[in-house]
Structure formats: structure tokens, C-alpha cells
Amino acid sequence: MVSRESGFTLIELMIVTAIVSIVAGVxxxxxxxxxxxxxxRAVVATLRTISTAQTQCQARAVLDVDxxxxxxxxxxxxxxxxxxxxxxxAALTPTALATSLGTxxxxxxxxSKGYLIALYVPDAAGDGVLATSANAAAIDTDxxxxxxxxxxxxxxRGRSGTSTFYINQTxxxxxxxxxxYNGLTSIPPAGAAMTGVPATNIAGGQLAADSLGADGNTWxxxx
Numbered sequence: 001m002v003s004r005e006s007g008f009t010l011i012e013l014m015i016v017t018a019i020v021s022i023v024a025g026v027x028x029x030x031x032x033x034x035x036x037x038x039x040x041r042a043v044v045a046t047l048r049t050i051s052t053a054q055t056q057c058q059a060r061a062v063l064d065v066d067x068x069x070x071x072x073x074x075x076x077x078x079x080x081x082x083x084x085x086x087x088x089x090a091a092l093t094p095t096a097l098a099t100s101l102g103t104x105x106x107x108x109x110x111x112s113k114g115y116l117i118a119l120y121v122p123d124a125a126g127d128g129v130l131a132t133s134a135n136a137a138a139i140d141t142d143x144x145x146x147x148x149x150x151x152x153x154x155x156x157r158g159r160s161g162t163s164t165f166y167i168n169q170t171x172x173x174x175x176x177x178x179x180x181y182n183g184l185t186s187i188p189p190a191g192a193a194m195t196g197v198p199a200t201n202i203a204g205g206q207l208a209a210d211s212l213g214a215d216g217n218t219w220x221x222x223x
Contacts, residue, residue: 036154039114039161043152044222046101046112047167050119050150053079053096055171058145063087066141073148073169075131076110076119077102086136107184108132114160116183117152120190126203128190149202151188153181166193166219172207173222179215193219 057063057079058071065072065087077083080102081095101110101117108130110117120128122143129135149168154161157180164179174193181188189199192215197205199214208214209221
């Protein structure tokens with residue numbers, strides 16, 4: 001009696017391989033897109049949290065370097081209690097932000113859900129400088145009482161997110177869907193979503209709501 005081994009023919013294997021390739025070609029982009037959308041929603045919520053924390057801390061004058069009774073904007077590490085305040089006071093307790101948002105990289109940026117986040121305060125010229133302890137001497141105390149800005153952009157554009165987001169002391173969030181900011185290779189300037197001032201300035205001008213920003217990109221008010 002002759003035994004016969006059953007198995008796939010070459011044609012059947014080729015058909016199965018083709019089907020798997022087609023399914024993967026559809027599923028993988030959808031998965032990446034879904035993750036990017038989820039990251040963008042999460043970072044918008046994070047920016048709102050940062051805005052609320054700033055507003056509350058400034059209203060309480062938690063940081064008042066020039067001792068004039070008017071609260072100044074804090075940096076991410078200060079809001080998260082990761083370092084002492086710029087006026088020499090002890091670290092914020094209780095913290096206003098999660099410690100993860102106060103953990104800055106070597107460049108002074110925080111990371112969250114596939115995005116990089118930078119918080120800027122003005123210097124004497126109104127230009128934004130990263131609100132870190134290293135830049136404390138450059139921060140203008142009077143202008144920091146009325147202006148700050150926070151930018152969030154994809155760590156890997158097209159994979160971790162697509163849009164760039166901007167918020168400042170007004171509490172309004174703007175989004176630039178076509179901006180090509182990407183990780184550390186292309187970083188948005190501090191005043192990217194401002195108009196009427198250079199792209200580095202955050203203390204003058206106005207938000208470029210539904211118009212061209214100082215960086216040349218169109219910024220839409222997030223509704």
C-alpha cells in the first residue's frame with residue numbers, strides 16, 4: 001500500500017501569501033493611523049491640563065521672582081515638582097502636573113504619547129525661551145506674568161502623529177495639520193502660531209486663529 005503525503009501545492013502557497021500581503025497592506029496603515037489619532041487626542045488633553053495648571057499656579061502667585069504679587073509662568077519641570085522653582089523656593093507640592101511631563105530630555109523637551117512638548121516663556125525681547133532652570137537668567141519676570149506658550153509636535157511624523165498643536169495664556173488650542181515638524185530634526189519655533197510678530201516671539205502679536213502663522217503654516221482653532 002502506497003502512502004501519500006498531503007500538503008499545499010506551490011500555487012496554493014502563492015495564493016495564501018498574496019492574501020496575507022493584501023490583508024497586511026490594509027491592516028498595518030489603519031493601525032498606524034488609529035494610533036496617531038489616539039496620540040493626537042491624548043496630547044490635546046495634555047495641553048489643556050498644562051493650561052489649567054499654569055492658570056491656577058499664576059493666580060496663586062506660586063512663582064513670583066520679582067516679588068510684585070503677580071504670578072509668573074512656570075516650566076514643565078516646575079509644574080510637575082521635578083525641580084525647585086526659579087525663585088529658589090522648594091519644589092511644588094502638591095504637583096500641578098504628572099511627573100512624566102516634568103521629565104525633560106537633554107534639549108529641554110517633555111515626551112507624551114508619541115509627541116514632544118516644549119513650554120516657552122518670554123525673555124526681555126519677548127522671544128520665547130524654554131522654561132528650564134538653565135534658562136532662568138534669560139527669563140523676563142514681567143513678561144512671564146502675561147505670556148507663555150506650549151507647542152506639541154510628533155516625535156515621528158506620520159507614525160506617532162501628524163498634526164502640530166499650540167496653546168498659550170489665552171487657553172485656546174490651535175492645530176497645524178500640514179506642518180512638517182518632526183522630532184528633533186524639525187522643531188517648531190516658540191511663536192509658530194502667532195501673527196504680527198517674528199516666529200520666535202510669544203509676548204506680542206495675536207494667535208493666528210484660522211490664518212497663516214509666523215512660521216508660514218496655516219493654524220486652525222481647535223473646536
